[in-house]
Amino acid sequence: METWRAPRVPHRTHRPQRRRSLAAAASGPRTVVHSFESSFLSQRSTSLSTTTPETAGAASSANGEPTFTGLGVPAELVASLREREISTPFPIQSATLPDTLAGRDVLGRGRTGSGKTLAFALPLVARLAGQVPSARTIANRTRPGAPRALILAPTRELANQILATLEPLATAAGLQAMTIFGGVGQAKQVAQLRRGADIVVATPGRLEDLIGQSHVRLDAVAITVLDEADHMADLGFLPAVTRILAATPSGGQRLLFSATLDRGVDSLVKRFLNKPLVHSVDAESSPVAAMTHHVFLVGDATQKRQVVRELAGGTGRRLLFTRTKHQARKLARDLTSDGIPAVELHGNLSQNARERGLKAFADGEIKVMVATDIAARGIHVDDVDLVVHVDPPAEHKAYLHRSGRTARAGNDGDVITLVLPEQRRDFQALARAAKITAQPSTVSAGDRNVRDLAGAPAALVAPGQAPSAAARKGDPDPQPFRKGGSGRGNAGRGSARSASGRSGSGQAAASSQRGSGGRSSGGSAPRRDAVVSLSRQGSGSRRHTGRRPGRVSA
Numbered sequence: 001m002e003t004w005r006a007p008r009v010p011h012r013t014h015r016p017q018r019r020r021s022l023a024a025a026a027s028g029p030r031t032v033v034h035s036f037e038s039s040f041l042s043q044r045s046t047s048l049s050t051t052t053p054e055t056a057g058a059a060s061s062a063n064g065e066p067t068f069t070g071l072g073v074p075a076e077l078v079a080s081l082r083e084r085e086i087s088t089p090f091p092i093q094s095a096t097l098p099d100t101l102a103g104r105d106v107l108g109r110g111r112t113g114s115g116k117t118l119a120f121a122l123p124l125v126a127r128l129a130g131q132v133p134s135a136r137t138i139a140n141r142t143r144p145g146a147p148r149a150l151i152l153a154p155t156r157e158l159a160n161q162i163l164a165t166l167e168p169l170a171t172a173a174g175l176q177a178m179t180i181f182g183g184v185g186q187a188k189q190v191a192q193l194r195r196g197a198d199i200v201v202a203t204p205g206r207l208e209d210l211i212g213q214s215h216v217r218l219d220a221v222a223i224t225v226l227d228e229a230d231h232m233a234d235l236g237f238l239p240a241v242t243r244i245l246a247a248t249p250s251g252g253q254r255l256l257f258s259a260t261l262d263r264g265v266d267s268l269v270k271r272f273l274n275k276p277l278v279h280s281v282d283a284e285s286s287p288v289a290a291m292t293h294h295v296f297l298v299g300d301a302t303q304k305r306q307v308v309r310e311l312a313g314g315t316g317r318r319l320l321f322t323r324t325k326h327q328a329r330k331l332a333r334d335l336t337s338d339g340i341p342a343v344e345l346h347g348n349l350s351q352n353a354r355e356r357g358l359k360a361f362a363d364g365e366i367k368v369m370v371a372t373d374i375a376a377r378g379i380h381v382d383d384v385d386l387v388v389h390v391d392p393p394a395e396h397k398a399y400l401h402r403s404g405r406t407a408r409a410g411n412d413g414d415v416i417t418l419v420l421p422e423q424r425r426d427f428q429a430l431a432r433a434a435k436i437t438a439q440p441s442t443v444s445a446g447d448r449n450v451r452d453l454a455g456a457p458a459a460l461v462a463p464g465q466a467p468s469a470a471a472r473k474g475d476p477d478p479q480p481f482r483k484g485g486s487g488r489g490n491a492g493r494g495s496a497r498s499a500s501g502r503s504g505s506g507q508a509a510a511s512s513q514r515g516s517g518g519r520s521s522g523g524s525a526p527r528r529d530a531v532v533s534l535s536r537q538g539s540g541s542r543r544h545t546g547r548r549p550g551r552v553s554a
């Protein structure tokens with residue numbers, strides 16, 4: 001068995017798959033065994049297969065780069081990608097598509113913004129629509145309440161973004177896709193299930209609610225995708241995910257994609273994936289090459305506020321991260337009062353307030369967003385050229401996920417961390433873990449380093465004339481999130497924590513691979529201009545049905 005890192009050089013000619021022993025793989029020069037894989041492979045060395053770089057690089061364009069057509073993607077889907085100016089596959093797509101289109105189980109790891117969403121959306125649609133030979137084993141008709149494909153996502157914002165990437169492909173293939181998540185009424189979701197949805201993108205809580213009410217069954221699911229499995233584990237969803245996977249037919253194709261492969265994910269792999277091929281594109285701790293990191297040492301809280309105000313006052317989009325909801329709310333309102341309109345994003349906001357703020361930020365109406373780690377995964381907005389860690393995060397993975405909101409899909413970006421004297425030792429440990437080698441520099445407001453990164457200052461806007469979505473002093477404080485509601489879709493298994501989500505659709509917004517937002521369906525539909533909506537699953541009120549959701553078992 002051989003686990004390899006997808007190369008960034010042009011692929012060579014296609015060769016048949018080869019299976020090698022663990023000992024042979026360990027001695028090979030191309031073997032890369034990651035922390036998760038090493039422990040997992042040692043237990044299941046006979047059940048896991050991998051492909052060589054030559055196999056994954058099948059069929060290239062004239063200039064040596066792989067193409068979607070050469071990788072086996074059907075012409076109808078290639079045309080849909082071309083309409084969205086998506087022409088060149090990313091490494092994770094080049095590595096996995098030959099195997100996923102053939103119906104193999106795949107375990108794929110790629111950092112945020114690496115294009116994982118298209119990596120599983122393309123084979124799912126192609127196989128479900130009968131466009132590839134491996135589709136012979138899949139039923140060609142969907143029954144009411146019995147989808148043929150299921151994609152599990154940890155949060156509804158990620159479910160919305162997956163649908164935005166998936167739906168143009170599904171439409172081109174004549175398939176119907178929908179989302180199922182909590183925090184909204186279930187009536188429209190149930191109605192759409194009864195009409196027969198081929199593909200369901202769901203969060204575990206609401207899906208289990210609907211299963212318990214007999215509105216959906218999973219006995220016809222031929223393809224199951226688990227996206228952001230590590231985040232599922234963080235939110236405490238692995239028991240629910242286990243029950244859901246156990247309710248799907250054992251012979252179906254299963255794909256697991258994530259930025260990291262740890263935190264109990266190995267138990268899912270061992271139980272539910274059949275001889276999966278492992279594909280890794282960049283380690284989870286790898287910083288993005290196009291991202292420039294800066295560490296600014298500030299003397300005290302007063303100097304820090306002045307530097308933050310200067311960094312926020314430029315003309316480009318910038319995303320500021322704080323540790324707490326209170327800090328995010330206060331900073332956003334202070335900036336608006338100072339003439340710099342800013343929106344706040346944190347877990348205490350209503351869904352409408354979050355969508356309104358995100359839309360204003362995505363449309364460019366407001367250029368500054370102040371957020372907690374709720375936005376560290378899943379939010380993708382074009383051209384965020386500056387991320388500022390106003391408060392350094394608690395651990396290095398949070399730093400990388402926060403920073404990943406810029407420099408997405410091959411674009412450049414700058415990341416600034418402001419460090420107070422008492423935070424220096426902790427940040428040094430975090431930087432080592434994140435493999436960040438930026439040289440710290442002492443700054444104050446007005447310094448050249450600060451001015452250069454802030455860019456040309458934008459014109460100040462009187463608070464009364466700021467866009468309606470801007471945070472303002474005097475606005476009523478949002479009510480804290482309350483646990484409760486029916487079923488598991490609320491906080492009972494972890495969604496009371498700040499949920500974030502990833503966009504595997506970072507590729508779809510790059511200049512070379514820009515995707516349309518796509519329409520969505522039913523009551524769970526995101527608007528075309530609000531695809532980046534962000535919330536925690538189950539955070540809204542939910543009508544109590546009076547029925548206790550049943551447990552799903554094998």
